[in-house]
Structures are given as structure tokens and as C-alpha cells.
Amino acid sequence: xxxxxxxxxxxxRAPARLRTKIAVVVTLTAIGAFSAxxxxxxxxxxxxxxxxxxxxxxxxxxxxxxxxxxxxxxSWLKRLKNDSVLRQELGLADVPGGPGPYEIFASxxxxxxxxxxxxxxxxxxxLGGDREQEYRLLRDGATGGxxxxxxxxxxxxxxHTDSIRVNILIAAGGVGLLAVLLSxxxxxxxxxxxxxxxARVQAAPEPGRSDERRLAEGxxxxxxxxxxxxxxxxxxxxxxxxxxxRQFISECSHELRTPLAxxxxxxxxLPEVETEPEGRARVLARMTRAVRRSERLVQFFLVLAREGxxxxxxxxxxLRTIVExxxxxxxLIRADPTRPLSASVPESAQVHASRDVLLxxxxxxxxxxxxxxxxxxxxxxWIDEAALAxxxxxxxxxxxxxxxxxxxxxxxxxxxxxxxxxxxxxxxxGRAPTGGARVTIVFPNSNVRRHPIAx
Numbered sequence: 001x002x003x004x005x006x007x008x009x010x011x012x013r014a015p016a017r018l019r020t021k022i023a024v025v026v027t028l029t030a031i032g033a034f035s036a037x038x039x040x041x042x043x044x045x046x047x048x049x050x051x052x053x054x055x056x057x058x059x060x061x062x063x064x065x066x067x068x069x070x071x072x073x074x075s076w077l078k079r080l081k082n083d084s085v086l087r088q089e090l091g092l093a094d095v096p097g098g099p100g101p102y103e104i105f106a107s108x109x110x111x112x113x114x115x116x117x118x119x120x121x122x123x124x125x126x127l128g129g130d131r132e133q134e135y136r137l138l139r140d141g142a143t144g145g146x147x148x149x150x151x152x153x154x155x156x157x158x159x160h161t162d163s164i165r166v167n168i169l170i171a172a173g174g175v176g177l178l179a180v181l182l183s184x185x186x187x188x189x190x191x192x193x194x195x196x197x198x199a200r201v202q203a204a205p206e207p208g209r210s211d212e213r214r215l216a217e218g219x220x221x222x223x224x225x226x227x228x229x230x231x232x233x234x235x236x237x238x239x240x241x242x243x244x245x246r247q248f249i250s251e252c253s254h255e256l257r258t259p260l261a262x263x264x265x266x267x268x269x270l271p272e273v274e275t276e277p278e279g280r281a282r283v284l285a286r287m288t289r290a291v292r293r294s295e296r297l298v299q300f301f302l303v304l305a306r307e308g309x310x311x312x313x314x315x316x317x318x319l320r321t322i323v324e325x326x327x328x329x330x331x332l333i334r335a336d337p338t339r340p341l342s343a344s345v346p347e348s349a350q351v352h353a354s355r356d357v358l359l360x361x362x363x364x365x366x367x368x369x370x371x372x373x374x375x376x377x378x379x380x381x382w383i384d385e386a387a388l389a390x391x392x393x394x395x396x397x398x399x400x401x402x403x404x405x406x407x408x409x410x411x412x413x414x415x416x417x418x419x420x421x422x423x424x425x426x427x428x429x430g431r432a433p434t435g436g437a438r439v440t441i442v443f444p445n446s447n448v449r450r451h452p453i454a455x
Contacts, residue, residue, distance in 0.1 A: 022183050022186060022190070023183035023184060023187065024183075025183075026180075026182060026183035026186060027176055027179040027183060029179075030175055030176065030178070030179035031172060031179065034172055038168050038171075038172075050103070053136060053151050054101050054136060057101065057138065057147075057149040057151075058101070058138070060073070060149070061077070061138055061147045064079070064147070065140075065141075065142060076149055076150045076153040077147060078147070079140065079148075080145050080147075082144065083095045083146075086137075086146050090104065090106045090113040090135070091106065091107070091111040091112050092106070092113040093113075094115050096115060096137070099138065100137050100138040100139055101137060102116070103115075103116040103136065103137075104116065104134070104135040104137055105132070105134055105135075106135060107132070107133065113135075133150065134151045134152065135148055135149060136149040136151060137149075193219070194227075197215065197224055197227065200213075200228075201231065204235075214232055215228040215231050215232050215235070216232050244418070247414060248415070248418075256297055259290040259291070259293045259294040260290075260294070262286055262287070262289070263290045266283050266284075266286045266287045266290065267287070269283050270283050270284075270287075296364065299356075300419065303357055303419060303422065315352065315355070316351070317350060317351050317352075317353055317354075318347070318349075319350060319388065320345040320346065320347050320349060322355065322358055322362055323362055323380050323388075324343055325359060326359060326362045326363040326366050327341045327343060327366065327380070330363070330366050330370060339378075340376075340379075341366070341370075341379075342378075342379045342380070343380045343381075344379070344380070344382065345381065345388070346450070349448070349449075351448055352446075352449070353423060353447065354423075361416065361420070361441070362380070365390045366380065366390060368439075369390055369392035369394070369437065369439070372392060372437065373392035373437070374394075375394075376392060376393025376394055376436065377392075377393055378392045378393075379391050383440070386443050386444070386445055387440050387441060388443075389432075389438055389439070389441075390439045391432035391433070391434060391436060391437070391438045393434050393435070394436045394437060395436070395437075396435060396436050396437045397430075413439070416439075420441060424444060424447070425441055425442060427440070427442075428442060
């Protein structure tokens with residue numbers, strides 16, 4: 001005995017590529033955010049240092065400008081008499097005109113200096129030359145000279161730059177490692193419910209089975225739960241479609257078996273009555289009726305196969321003309337053309353539909369009624385302003401506990417109902433006023449026109 005190969009067990013881990021993408025994105029985001037914060041922090045430190053230095057220089061200058069009890073100027077503060085002395089002291093070509101304070105970077109030899117007026121001057125200092133000496137310059141309002149403060153005595157960030165950079169790199173590495181661990185945790189939190197749902201989908205039985213478990217069972221009301229409910233709804237649609245298709249195949253085989261049996265029997269009987277004109281005519285008539293019924297069945301099934309598609313030939317079909325045509329066809333193919341067939345449909349009633357589909361449906365419902373009520377008549381009437389009723393004088397539909405599918409009823413009501421559903425109509429069954437069966441086609445009000453528009 002051969003054993004079927006076991007289905008592959010669903011993996012409990014997320015795909016490696018997806019986990020790697022999440023880890024890379026989280027790590028790069030963390031490093032980028034940390035780098036931006038580090039740069040911003042460094043700039044804040046430098047800005048705070050500049051503010052402190054300028055405040056210190058301003059206090060020292062104001063102390064020197066007092067006329068009484070002024071202390072001696074500190075070693076880092078010089079008083080320059082005029083612009084010429086300033087140029088000679090620093091090698092500054094561009095002397096400012098306002099009171100200051102001004103930021104100046106100069107070489108240690110005092111031969112080259114740059115007055116900082118914007119970011120372009122800062123980049124010149126950072127990218128080229130040996131201008132490492134930083135100064136603050138203020139105008140002496142009393143004498144018209146200048147106060148020059150050498151800030152190299154107070155520098156503390158530059159002396160610790162290397163250690164600060166090392167600390168930043170260490171912190172960045174630590175943050176990167178933490179980001180990798182965090183990304184793994186986020187990937188687990190994010191992907192575990194999806195992987196579990198995928199495992200449920202792979203292990204789920206065929207839709208429609210009694211032991212089927214709902215995919216959304218036990219899941220929280222979040223995004224994954226929403227996805228599971230959507231999958232459950234899709235599986236329900238698939239299950240319903242499978243049920244319809246199985247029923248459709250069953251009805252097809254049941255309905256096509258009758259005309260094929262008639263053709264087979266007639267073909268076997270034809271050689272025996274070859275020399276009898278009346279017998280041969282009866283056999284040919286039976287064969288003709290079987291062929292016509294097979295043709296109508298095939299047309300019926302083709303319409304159902306196009307379920308949900310709108311026919312291009314849909315238009316305003318005159319209902320009375322269609323009913324009369326169906327009745328005339330039934331009189332031709334019935335053995336007893338004298339059976340009462342009546343129609344009470346106003347000439348003004350029109351239905352927006354495919355004429356062929358509507359004629360086929362009415363034709364089959366009248367034929368079913370004639371076959372189900374062999375000793376009585378059939379009447380077709382327009383009721384409730386939007387419904388067409390086919391009544392017969394037979395025993396009516398079976399009651400509770402009786403066989404719900406009487407033999408020889410032609411096209412099953414299930415198929416007729418499905419055909420109506422494809423057109424947006426409703427098929428109802430009930431009891432006729434005469435006690436027989438009533439089948440009613442209910443049209444939407446928007447598909448009915450009771451007063452035809454003149455061309």
C-alpha cells in the first residue's frame with residue numbers, strides 16, 4: 001500500500017529576508033537618529049561655549065571701562081588704540097565698523113585672520129589654513145579703539161575633541177547593537193501573528209467541511225484579526241461557490257439524462273417502424289421534441305455559466321409578446337394542443353432584460369407546469385405591477401414531509417432560481433388560487449416599464 005507524502009509543516013519563523021529588512025531599517029533609523037542628535041548636541045555645546053565666552057568678555061570690558069577702581073586687565077584681554085594696531089596685531093585685512101562683539105580666527109604668527117560673518121567664513125576656517133587662535137573683538141566706545149580677547153585661555157572643547165569622538169563612536173556602536181536586538185524583537189512581535197495565521201491557513205481543511213475551524217477564532221481585534229476575518233469571508237464564498245457548482249453539475253446530469261434517454265429509445269425504435277408512416281412520424285416527433293428540449297437546456301446552462309455578466313442584447317422586452325410566443329411553442333410541441341393555456345398580461349408591460357433569457361425562462365416554467373399538471377390548464381398573469389405568475393391546476397407543491405422534488409418537473413426550480421438571480425430577479429413559489437402550484441417571477445421596479453415610450 002502506497003502512502004501519500006505528508007504535507008509540509010508550516011514554519012514557525014518569518015522569512016529570513018523579511019527579518020533582515022526589518023533589522024536593517026530599524027538599525028539604520030536608530031543610527032541616523034543618534035547621529036543627528038549627536039551633531040545637534042555638539043552644535044549646542046559649541047553655541048553654549050560661545051555664549052559663555054562672549055558674556056565673560058563683555059563683563060571684563062565693562063569692568064575696564066569704569067573710571068574708578070578699575071582692576072588691571074587680565075592677561076587674555078588687550079586694548080588696541082585704533083584700526084591700524086588691530087591690523088598689525090592679527091593681520092586682519094577687513095576691520096568691522098560696528099561695536100561687536102565679533103568672532104575672529106587668526107594664525108598663531110599673527111599674519112592671517114578671518115572675520116566670521118557667516119557660514120562661508122566658518123567653512124574657510126575649518127577647511128584650510130592654520131587659523132587656530134580664536135578671538136572676540138569689541139569696540140571701545142570711549143576711545144574709539146578695540147578690546148581684543150584671546151579665548152585660547154578658555155578653550156576646553158578642542159582639547160577634549162578626540163575623547164569626545166571616541167565616546168560618540170562607542171555610543172553609536174552600542175545604539176546600533178541595541179537597534180539590532182530591538183529589530184529582532186519588533187520582527188517577532190510583528191510577524192509572529194502573521195506566521196501563525198499562515199500556519200492556520202495551510203492546515204485548514206477544504207472549505208465547507210463540518211470540522212472547519214474559523215481562522216479568526218481566538219485572534220484579537222487588530223490588523224491580523226481583520227485579515228483573518230477577510231480570509232474567513234473569502235473561504236465562505238469559495239464554499240458557497242463549491243456547493244453551487246456541485247448542485248449545478250447534479251442538476252445538469254439530471255436534466256440532460258431525460259432527453260438523451262428519449263433520443264436513445266427513439267433511435268432504437270426507428271428501424272422497427274421504418275415501413276410504417278404513422279409510427280415513423282411519431283418517433284421522429286419524439287426525437288424532434290427531445291432535440292428541442294436539449295437545445296433549450298444547453299442554452300439555459302450557457303446563461304448560468306455566464307453568471308454575473310451583463311448581456312449586450314439587454315433592452316426593453318415586451319412581456320406579453322414573449323408570453324404568447326412561449327405558449328405557442330408549447331402548443332406545437334405538446335401532444336394535446338387543446339389543453340387550456342391562457343395569458344393575461346397588459347400590452348404596456350415591458351421588462352428591461354435580454355429577450356432570449358426571458359423567453360427561455362418563461363418557456364421552461366410553462367413547460368414545467370404543463371408536465372406537472374397533465375390534466376389541467378396553465379395560466380400566465382401579470383400581478384402586483386411588477387411580477388409574472390405561472391399557475392397550474394395540478395396538485396401543487398409538496399407539503400411538509402413530502403418529497404420536495406417531484407419526478408418529471410423539467411428544469412429544477414433551483415436552476416430557474418439561479419437564472420433569476422443572475423438577472424437580478426426573484427423566483428417565488430406558492431399556491432395558485434385554483435389550488436395548484438404558482439411560480440412567480442418578481443422584477444425590480446427599476447426594470448419594469450408600464451407605459452412604453454413611443455419611438
